[in-house]
Amino acid sequence: MALDLSMKIIVVDDFSTMRRIIKNILKQIGFTNVDEAENGQVAISKIADGNYDFVISDWNMPEMNGIELLKRVRANESTKDLPFLMVTAEAKKENVLEAVKAGVNNYIVKPFTAETLQEKISKIFPD
Amino acid sequence: MRDDSMKEIVGDFVQEALEFLESLNENFIELEKDPENKELLNTIFRAAHTIKGSAGFLGFQNIVELAHSAENILNKLRQGEISLTPDMMDYLLKAIDTLKAMIIIVSKTGTEGDATSDNTELIKKLDDLAEGRILQEEDLKVTAIENSEIKTVDEITNKLAHEEKHKENHAKTDKRKVKNLGDILLEDNLISKEELEQIYKEKEKEEEEEKYQQVEPGIKQPEIKEQKPEQNRMDAPTEEVPRLSVALPTEDRRRLKPPPVPMPEVKETTIRVDIDRLDNVMNLVGELVLARNRLFNISSKLEVKYEGDDLSSALAQVISNLNLVTTDLQLAVMKTRMQPVKKIFSKFPRMVRDLSRELGKDIELQIHGEETELDKSVIEEIGDPLVHLIRNSVDHGIETKKARKKIGKPETGIIKLSAEHEGNYIVITVSDDGKGMDPDIIKKKAVEKGIIDDKTALSLSDKDALSLIFTPGFSTKDKATEISGRGVGMDVVKTNIQKINGIIDIDSQIGQGSGVILKLPLTVAIIQTLIVGVGEDIFAIPLNSVVETLRIAESSIQTIDKHEVINLRKSVLSLLRLGREFGIKESDSIGTGSSLNQEIYVVVVALAEKRIGIVVDDLYGQEEVVIKSLGDYQLGYKGISGATITGDGKVVLIIDVASMIESVKIR
Structure with missing residues (x-):
């Protein structure tokens, strides 16, 4: 696995418990540099100033949801190629297609295990 | 995990x-x-x-x-x-x-x-x-x-995740370092190339429309001014875009897309703090207040002693500054412990809804002032009392729809719950437009239950009769309903409100409704007190409990059943001589009844629904004090709630109004 375990990741979710869970799982996989934001707006400003390598965001959030966040990330020249993993509870086809359209790199259905998350991330960062 | x-x-x-x-x-x-x-x-x-x-x-x-x-x-x-x-x-x-x-x-x-x-x-x-x-x-x-x-x-993606990874790269993904979901789906044959292209095409179309809309003259472009410099650079030639967008190849279009509307920066603005830490800070501020009072006192004495001296007036100036800062600090710390009453009020609409559905009544709960803030410790104590008061209104206060219609009231009953600031108090009111309480029925019930005797019942004013509902074991409904009337409710109200030195006032008009008014102190640790003197000794009475002070002639004291009382605005007020209570030698002629023309001071104090008058020799004034527990020393001394140090360095005992009132009731 050629995953860069030192890459800087930002976890976006409005539920702090969920952020902790995801951070915990990332830690289990071996990632060391993990930051968080409680909604899309906070994430946008953090992403704008910080050199993040990877975004893991919840879909359904108040203020700014995951898709909106993704669109804004893609719309900004400096972050338009930033890898983005969407976390969601819905597995409907139209949702997947919407995410594809918005330019998501991959997506994962919760709850998930460390193995699943690792697989999903590996898909985004092929060897 | x-x-x-x-x-x-x-x-x-x-x-x-x-x-x-x-x-x-x-x-x-x-x-x-x-x-x-x-x-x-x-x-x-x-x-x-x-x-x-x-x-x-x-x-x-x-x-x-x-x-x-x-x-x-x-x-x-x-x-x-x-x-x-x-x-x-x-x-x-x-x-x-x-x-x-x-x-x-x-x-x-x-x-x-x-x-x-x-x-x-x-x-x-x-x-x-x-x-x-x-x-x-x-x-x-x-x-x-x-x-x-x-x-x-997704299910398929999940399944395939366990299969062999990374087939040959598709042409489309060649130049990318990372893959996107579209590529992954395509790779795993979960989507056809045509479908994916269709999606991308749609996307481009949407983007183009969006772009066109955004640069179209007349369409607002808010917040553009707030853009960061580099974004500005990127999009500077805004006015040229319409022309260019048609001619440019697809890849380049993206670059000309208008920048995202910058979002105002949102930072996390709250943190959770352990309540113990706040209590500690509050304690320290309390100590500071004591030291400040003491300094204040010394400085004013120095100023008298060395009038016109540069140093003493400079000291006075510094201390008055310290005074301001300390007061502000105290307020600021108090504020960190404050929570809006919304925290408790918010559960009541649901409660009223459930109860009224259960009883088949139609009730509207109107809430006012839920943003009013109270000390956390006070908030914690008033939840249960309010539950009981509101339940009472729903159950006993508001009539059934039928009964209301019959007497010409609107079918929907109204319960009002409000909170507001009033000086150093928060006043919380629960009122309803129900049938009200009948003092005579309450008296009758109280006699039946052996709470009072016939004679007392006759002498009770209407207002005092209403207060009987706070007596333990009192419940006017013959049959306790599910909702209230288990005979414990109002007693709980009283106990809890007393605990935080609050005052209960009750008001009721037969046929028009009842209201219960709770007057609660803003905070509990640092309090305003009235400094009084008995003989040579000095005591502090919490100002929260003081209703008024009177100067009356010894001769206006009457004796009923060997108890001293006065008639205060048509209500009988029991008196308690502080000196006698603590076995202090009172100053000559006072309390001995020898001189009936002698004037005495009476401090009228109230707690929950009870009022008594405390007889003292002197009133010295008001002082802000910090309550210090006496710990083990306090055991066995009823009537004292703690001690404090006043500005002149004296240790002064703080009167426990609750136990004073209790002792009047017992005899």
Whole structure:
């Protein structure tokens, strides 16, 4: 696995418990540099100033949801190629297609295990 | 997930989930009034959704199942597939209660336990409610992955995730370092190339439309000024875009896309602080206040002694500055402990709704001033009293619809709950437009229950008679209902309000309704006191409890049953001589009755619904003091709640008004 375990990741979710869970799982996989934001707006400003390598965001959030966040990330020249993993509870086809359209790199259905998350991330960062 | 932090995460989950559920209650009541409110439905849906999501991670399967069923209904509601019925509301509220109970079990035991497995019925009902009206709908629309048999794209992705990875790169992805979902789906044959191209085409089309719209003259371009410099550079030639966009090749178009509207920067603005730390800060500020008082005192003496001296006037100046800062600091620290009464008020709409449905009454709860803030310790004590007062209004106060109609009142009864600032107090009022209380009936009941005798009953004023409802064991309803009237309620009100040195006032008009007014101190640790003297000794009486001070002639004291009383505005006020109570030699001629023309001071104090007059020799003034517990020394000395150090360095005992009133009652 050629995953860069030192890459800087930002976890976006409005539920702090969920952020902790995801951070915990990332830690289990071996990632060391993990930051968080409680909604899309906070994430946008953090992403704008910080050199993040990877975004893991919840879909359904108040203020700014995951898709909106993704669109804004893609719309900004400096972050338009930033890898983005969407976390969601819905597995409907139209949702997947919407995410594809918005330019998501991959997506994962919760709850998930460390193995699943690792697989999903590996898909985004092929060897 | 097996490491130590698991426990902490569960703790976080419990706290956060409970907060969510609490706010849901409120949202639901609002929703019942405004069932079409999409925003509200979304918020509620999201809460259920979030709880389900994190419970899933933590393996709380029962919570997941119930939350899922609730979420299912909510999803249909927010998409307008079904509409809200009172029945549905009842079950949704029940689901919330059940979830809350389950989460509380989790917080106590760390696991779900088995007790929660009997939700099947509730879940079935919720599902019926969700399905009943939309039998024809295809399941796919609302099916989440957990219980779905349908092959959704994600399921396939998941499955394929375990297969061989990384086939040959497709031409499209060649130049990319990372892959996107489209590529991954294509790679795994989950989507056809045509389909994907179609999607991208749609996307480009949308983008173009968007772009066109945004640069079109006349369409507002708000916030453009706030852009960061580099974005500005990138998009400087805004006015040229319309012309260019047609000519440019696709790849380049993206670069000319208008920048995202910059979002105002949002920073996390709150932190959670352990209440012990705040208590500690409050304590330290208390010490500071004492030192300040002391300095103040010394400085004013110095100024008299060395009048015109440069140093002493400079000192006075510094101290007056210190005084200001200390006062501000004290206020600031007090504020950190303040919470809006909304915290407790918010549960009442739900309670009133449930109770009135149960009783078949029509009741509207009007809430005012829920943003009013109170010290956390005070907030904690007033929850139960308010529950009882409101239950009482619902049960005993407001009449049935029929009865109201008969006497020409509107069918809907109104209960008002309000909170407002009044000097150093917060005044909380619970009132209703119900049938009111009859002092005569209350007196009769009290005699029957042996709380008072016939003679006392005759001499009681109407107002005093109303106060009888706070006596332990008093309940006017012959048959206790489910809701109130178990004979404990009002007693609890009194006990709790007394504990925080609050005052209860009660007011009732037969046929028009009743009101109970709670006057609560803003804070408990640092208080304003009235400094009084008895003989050579000095005491402090909490100003919160002081209603007024009187100067009366010794001759106006009457004796009833060997107890000294005065007649104060048509009400009988029992007196208590502080000197006698503490065995202090009173100054000559006072209290001996030798000189009836002698004037004495009476401090009228009130606690909860009781009032007495405390007779003292002198009134010295008002002082802000910090209550210090006397610890073990206090044992056995009734009537003292603590001690403090005054500005002149004396240790002064603080009168415990509650036990003073108690001792008057006993004799």
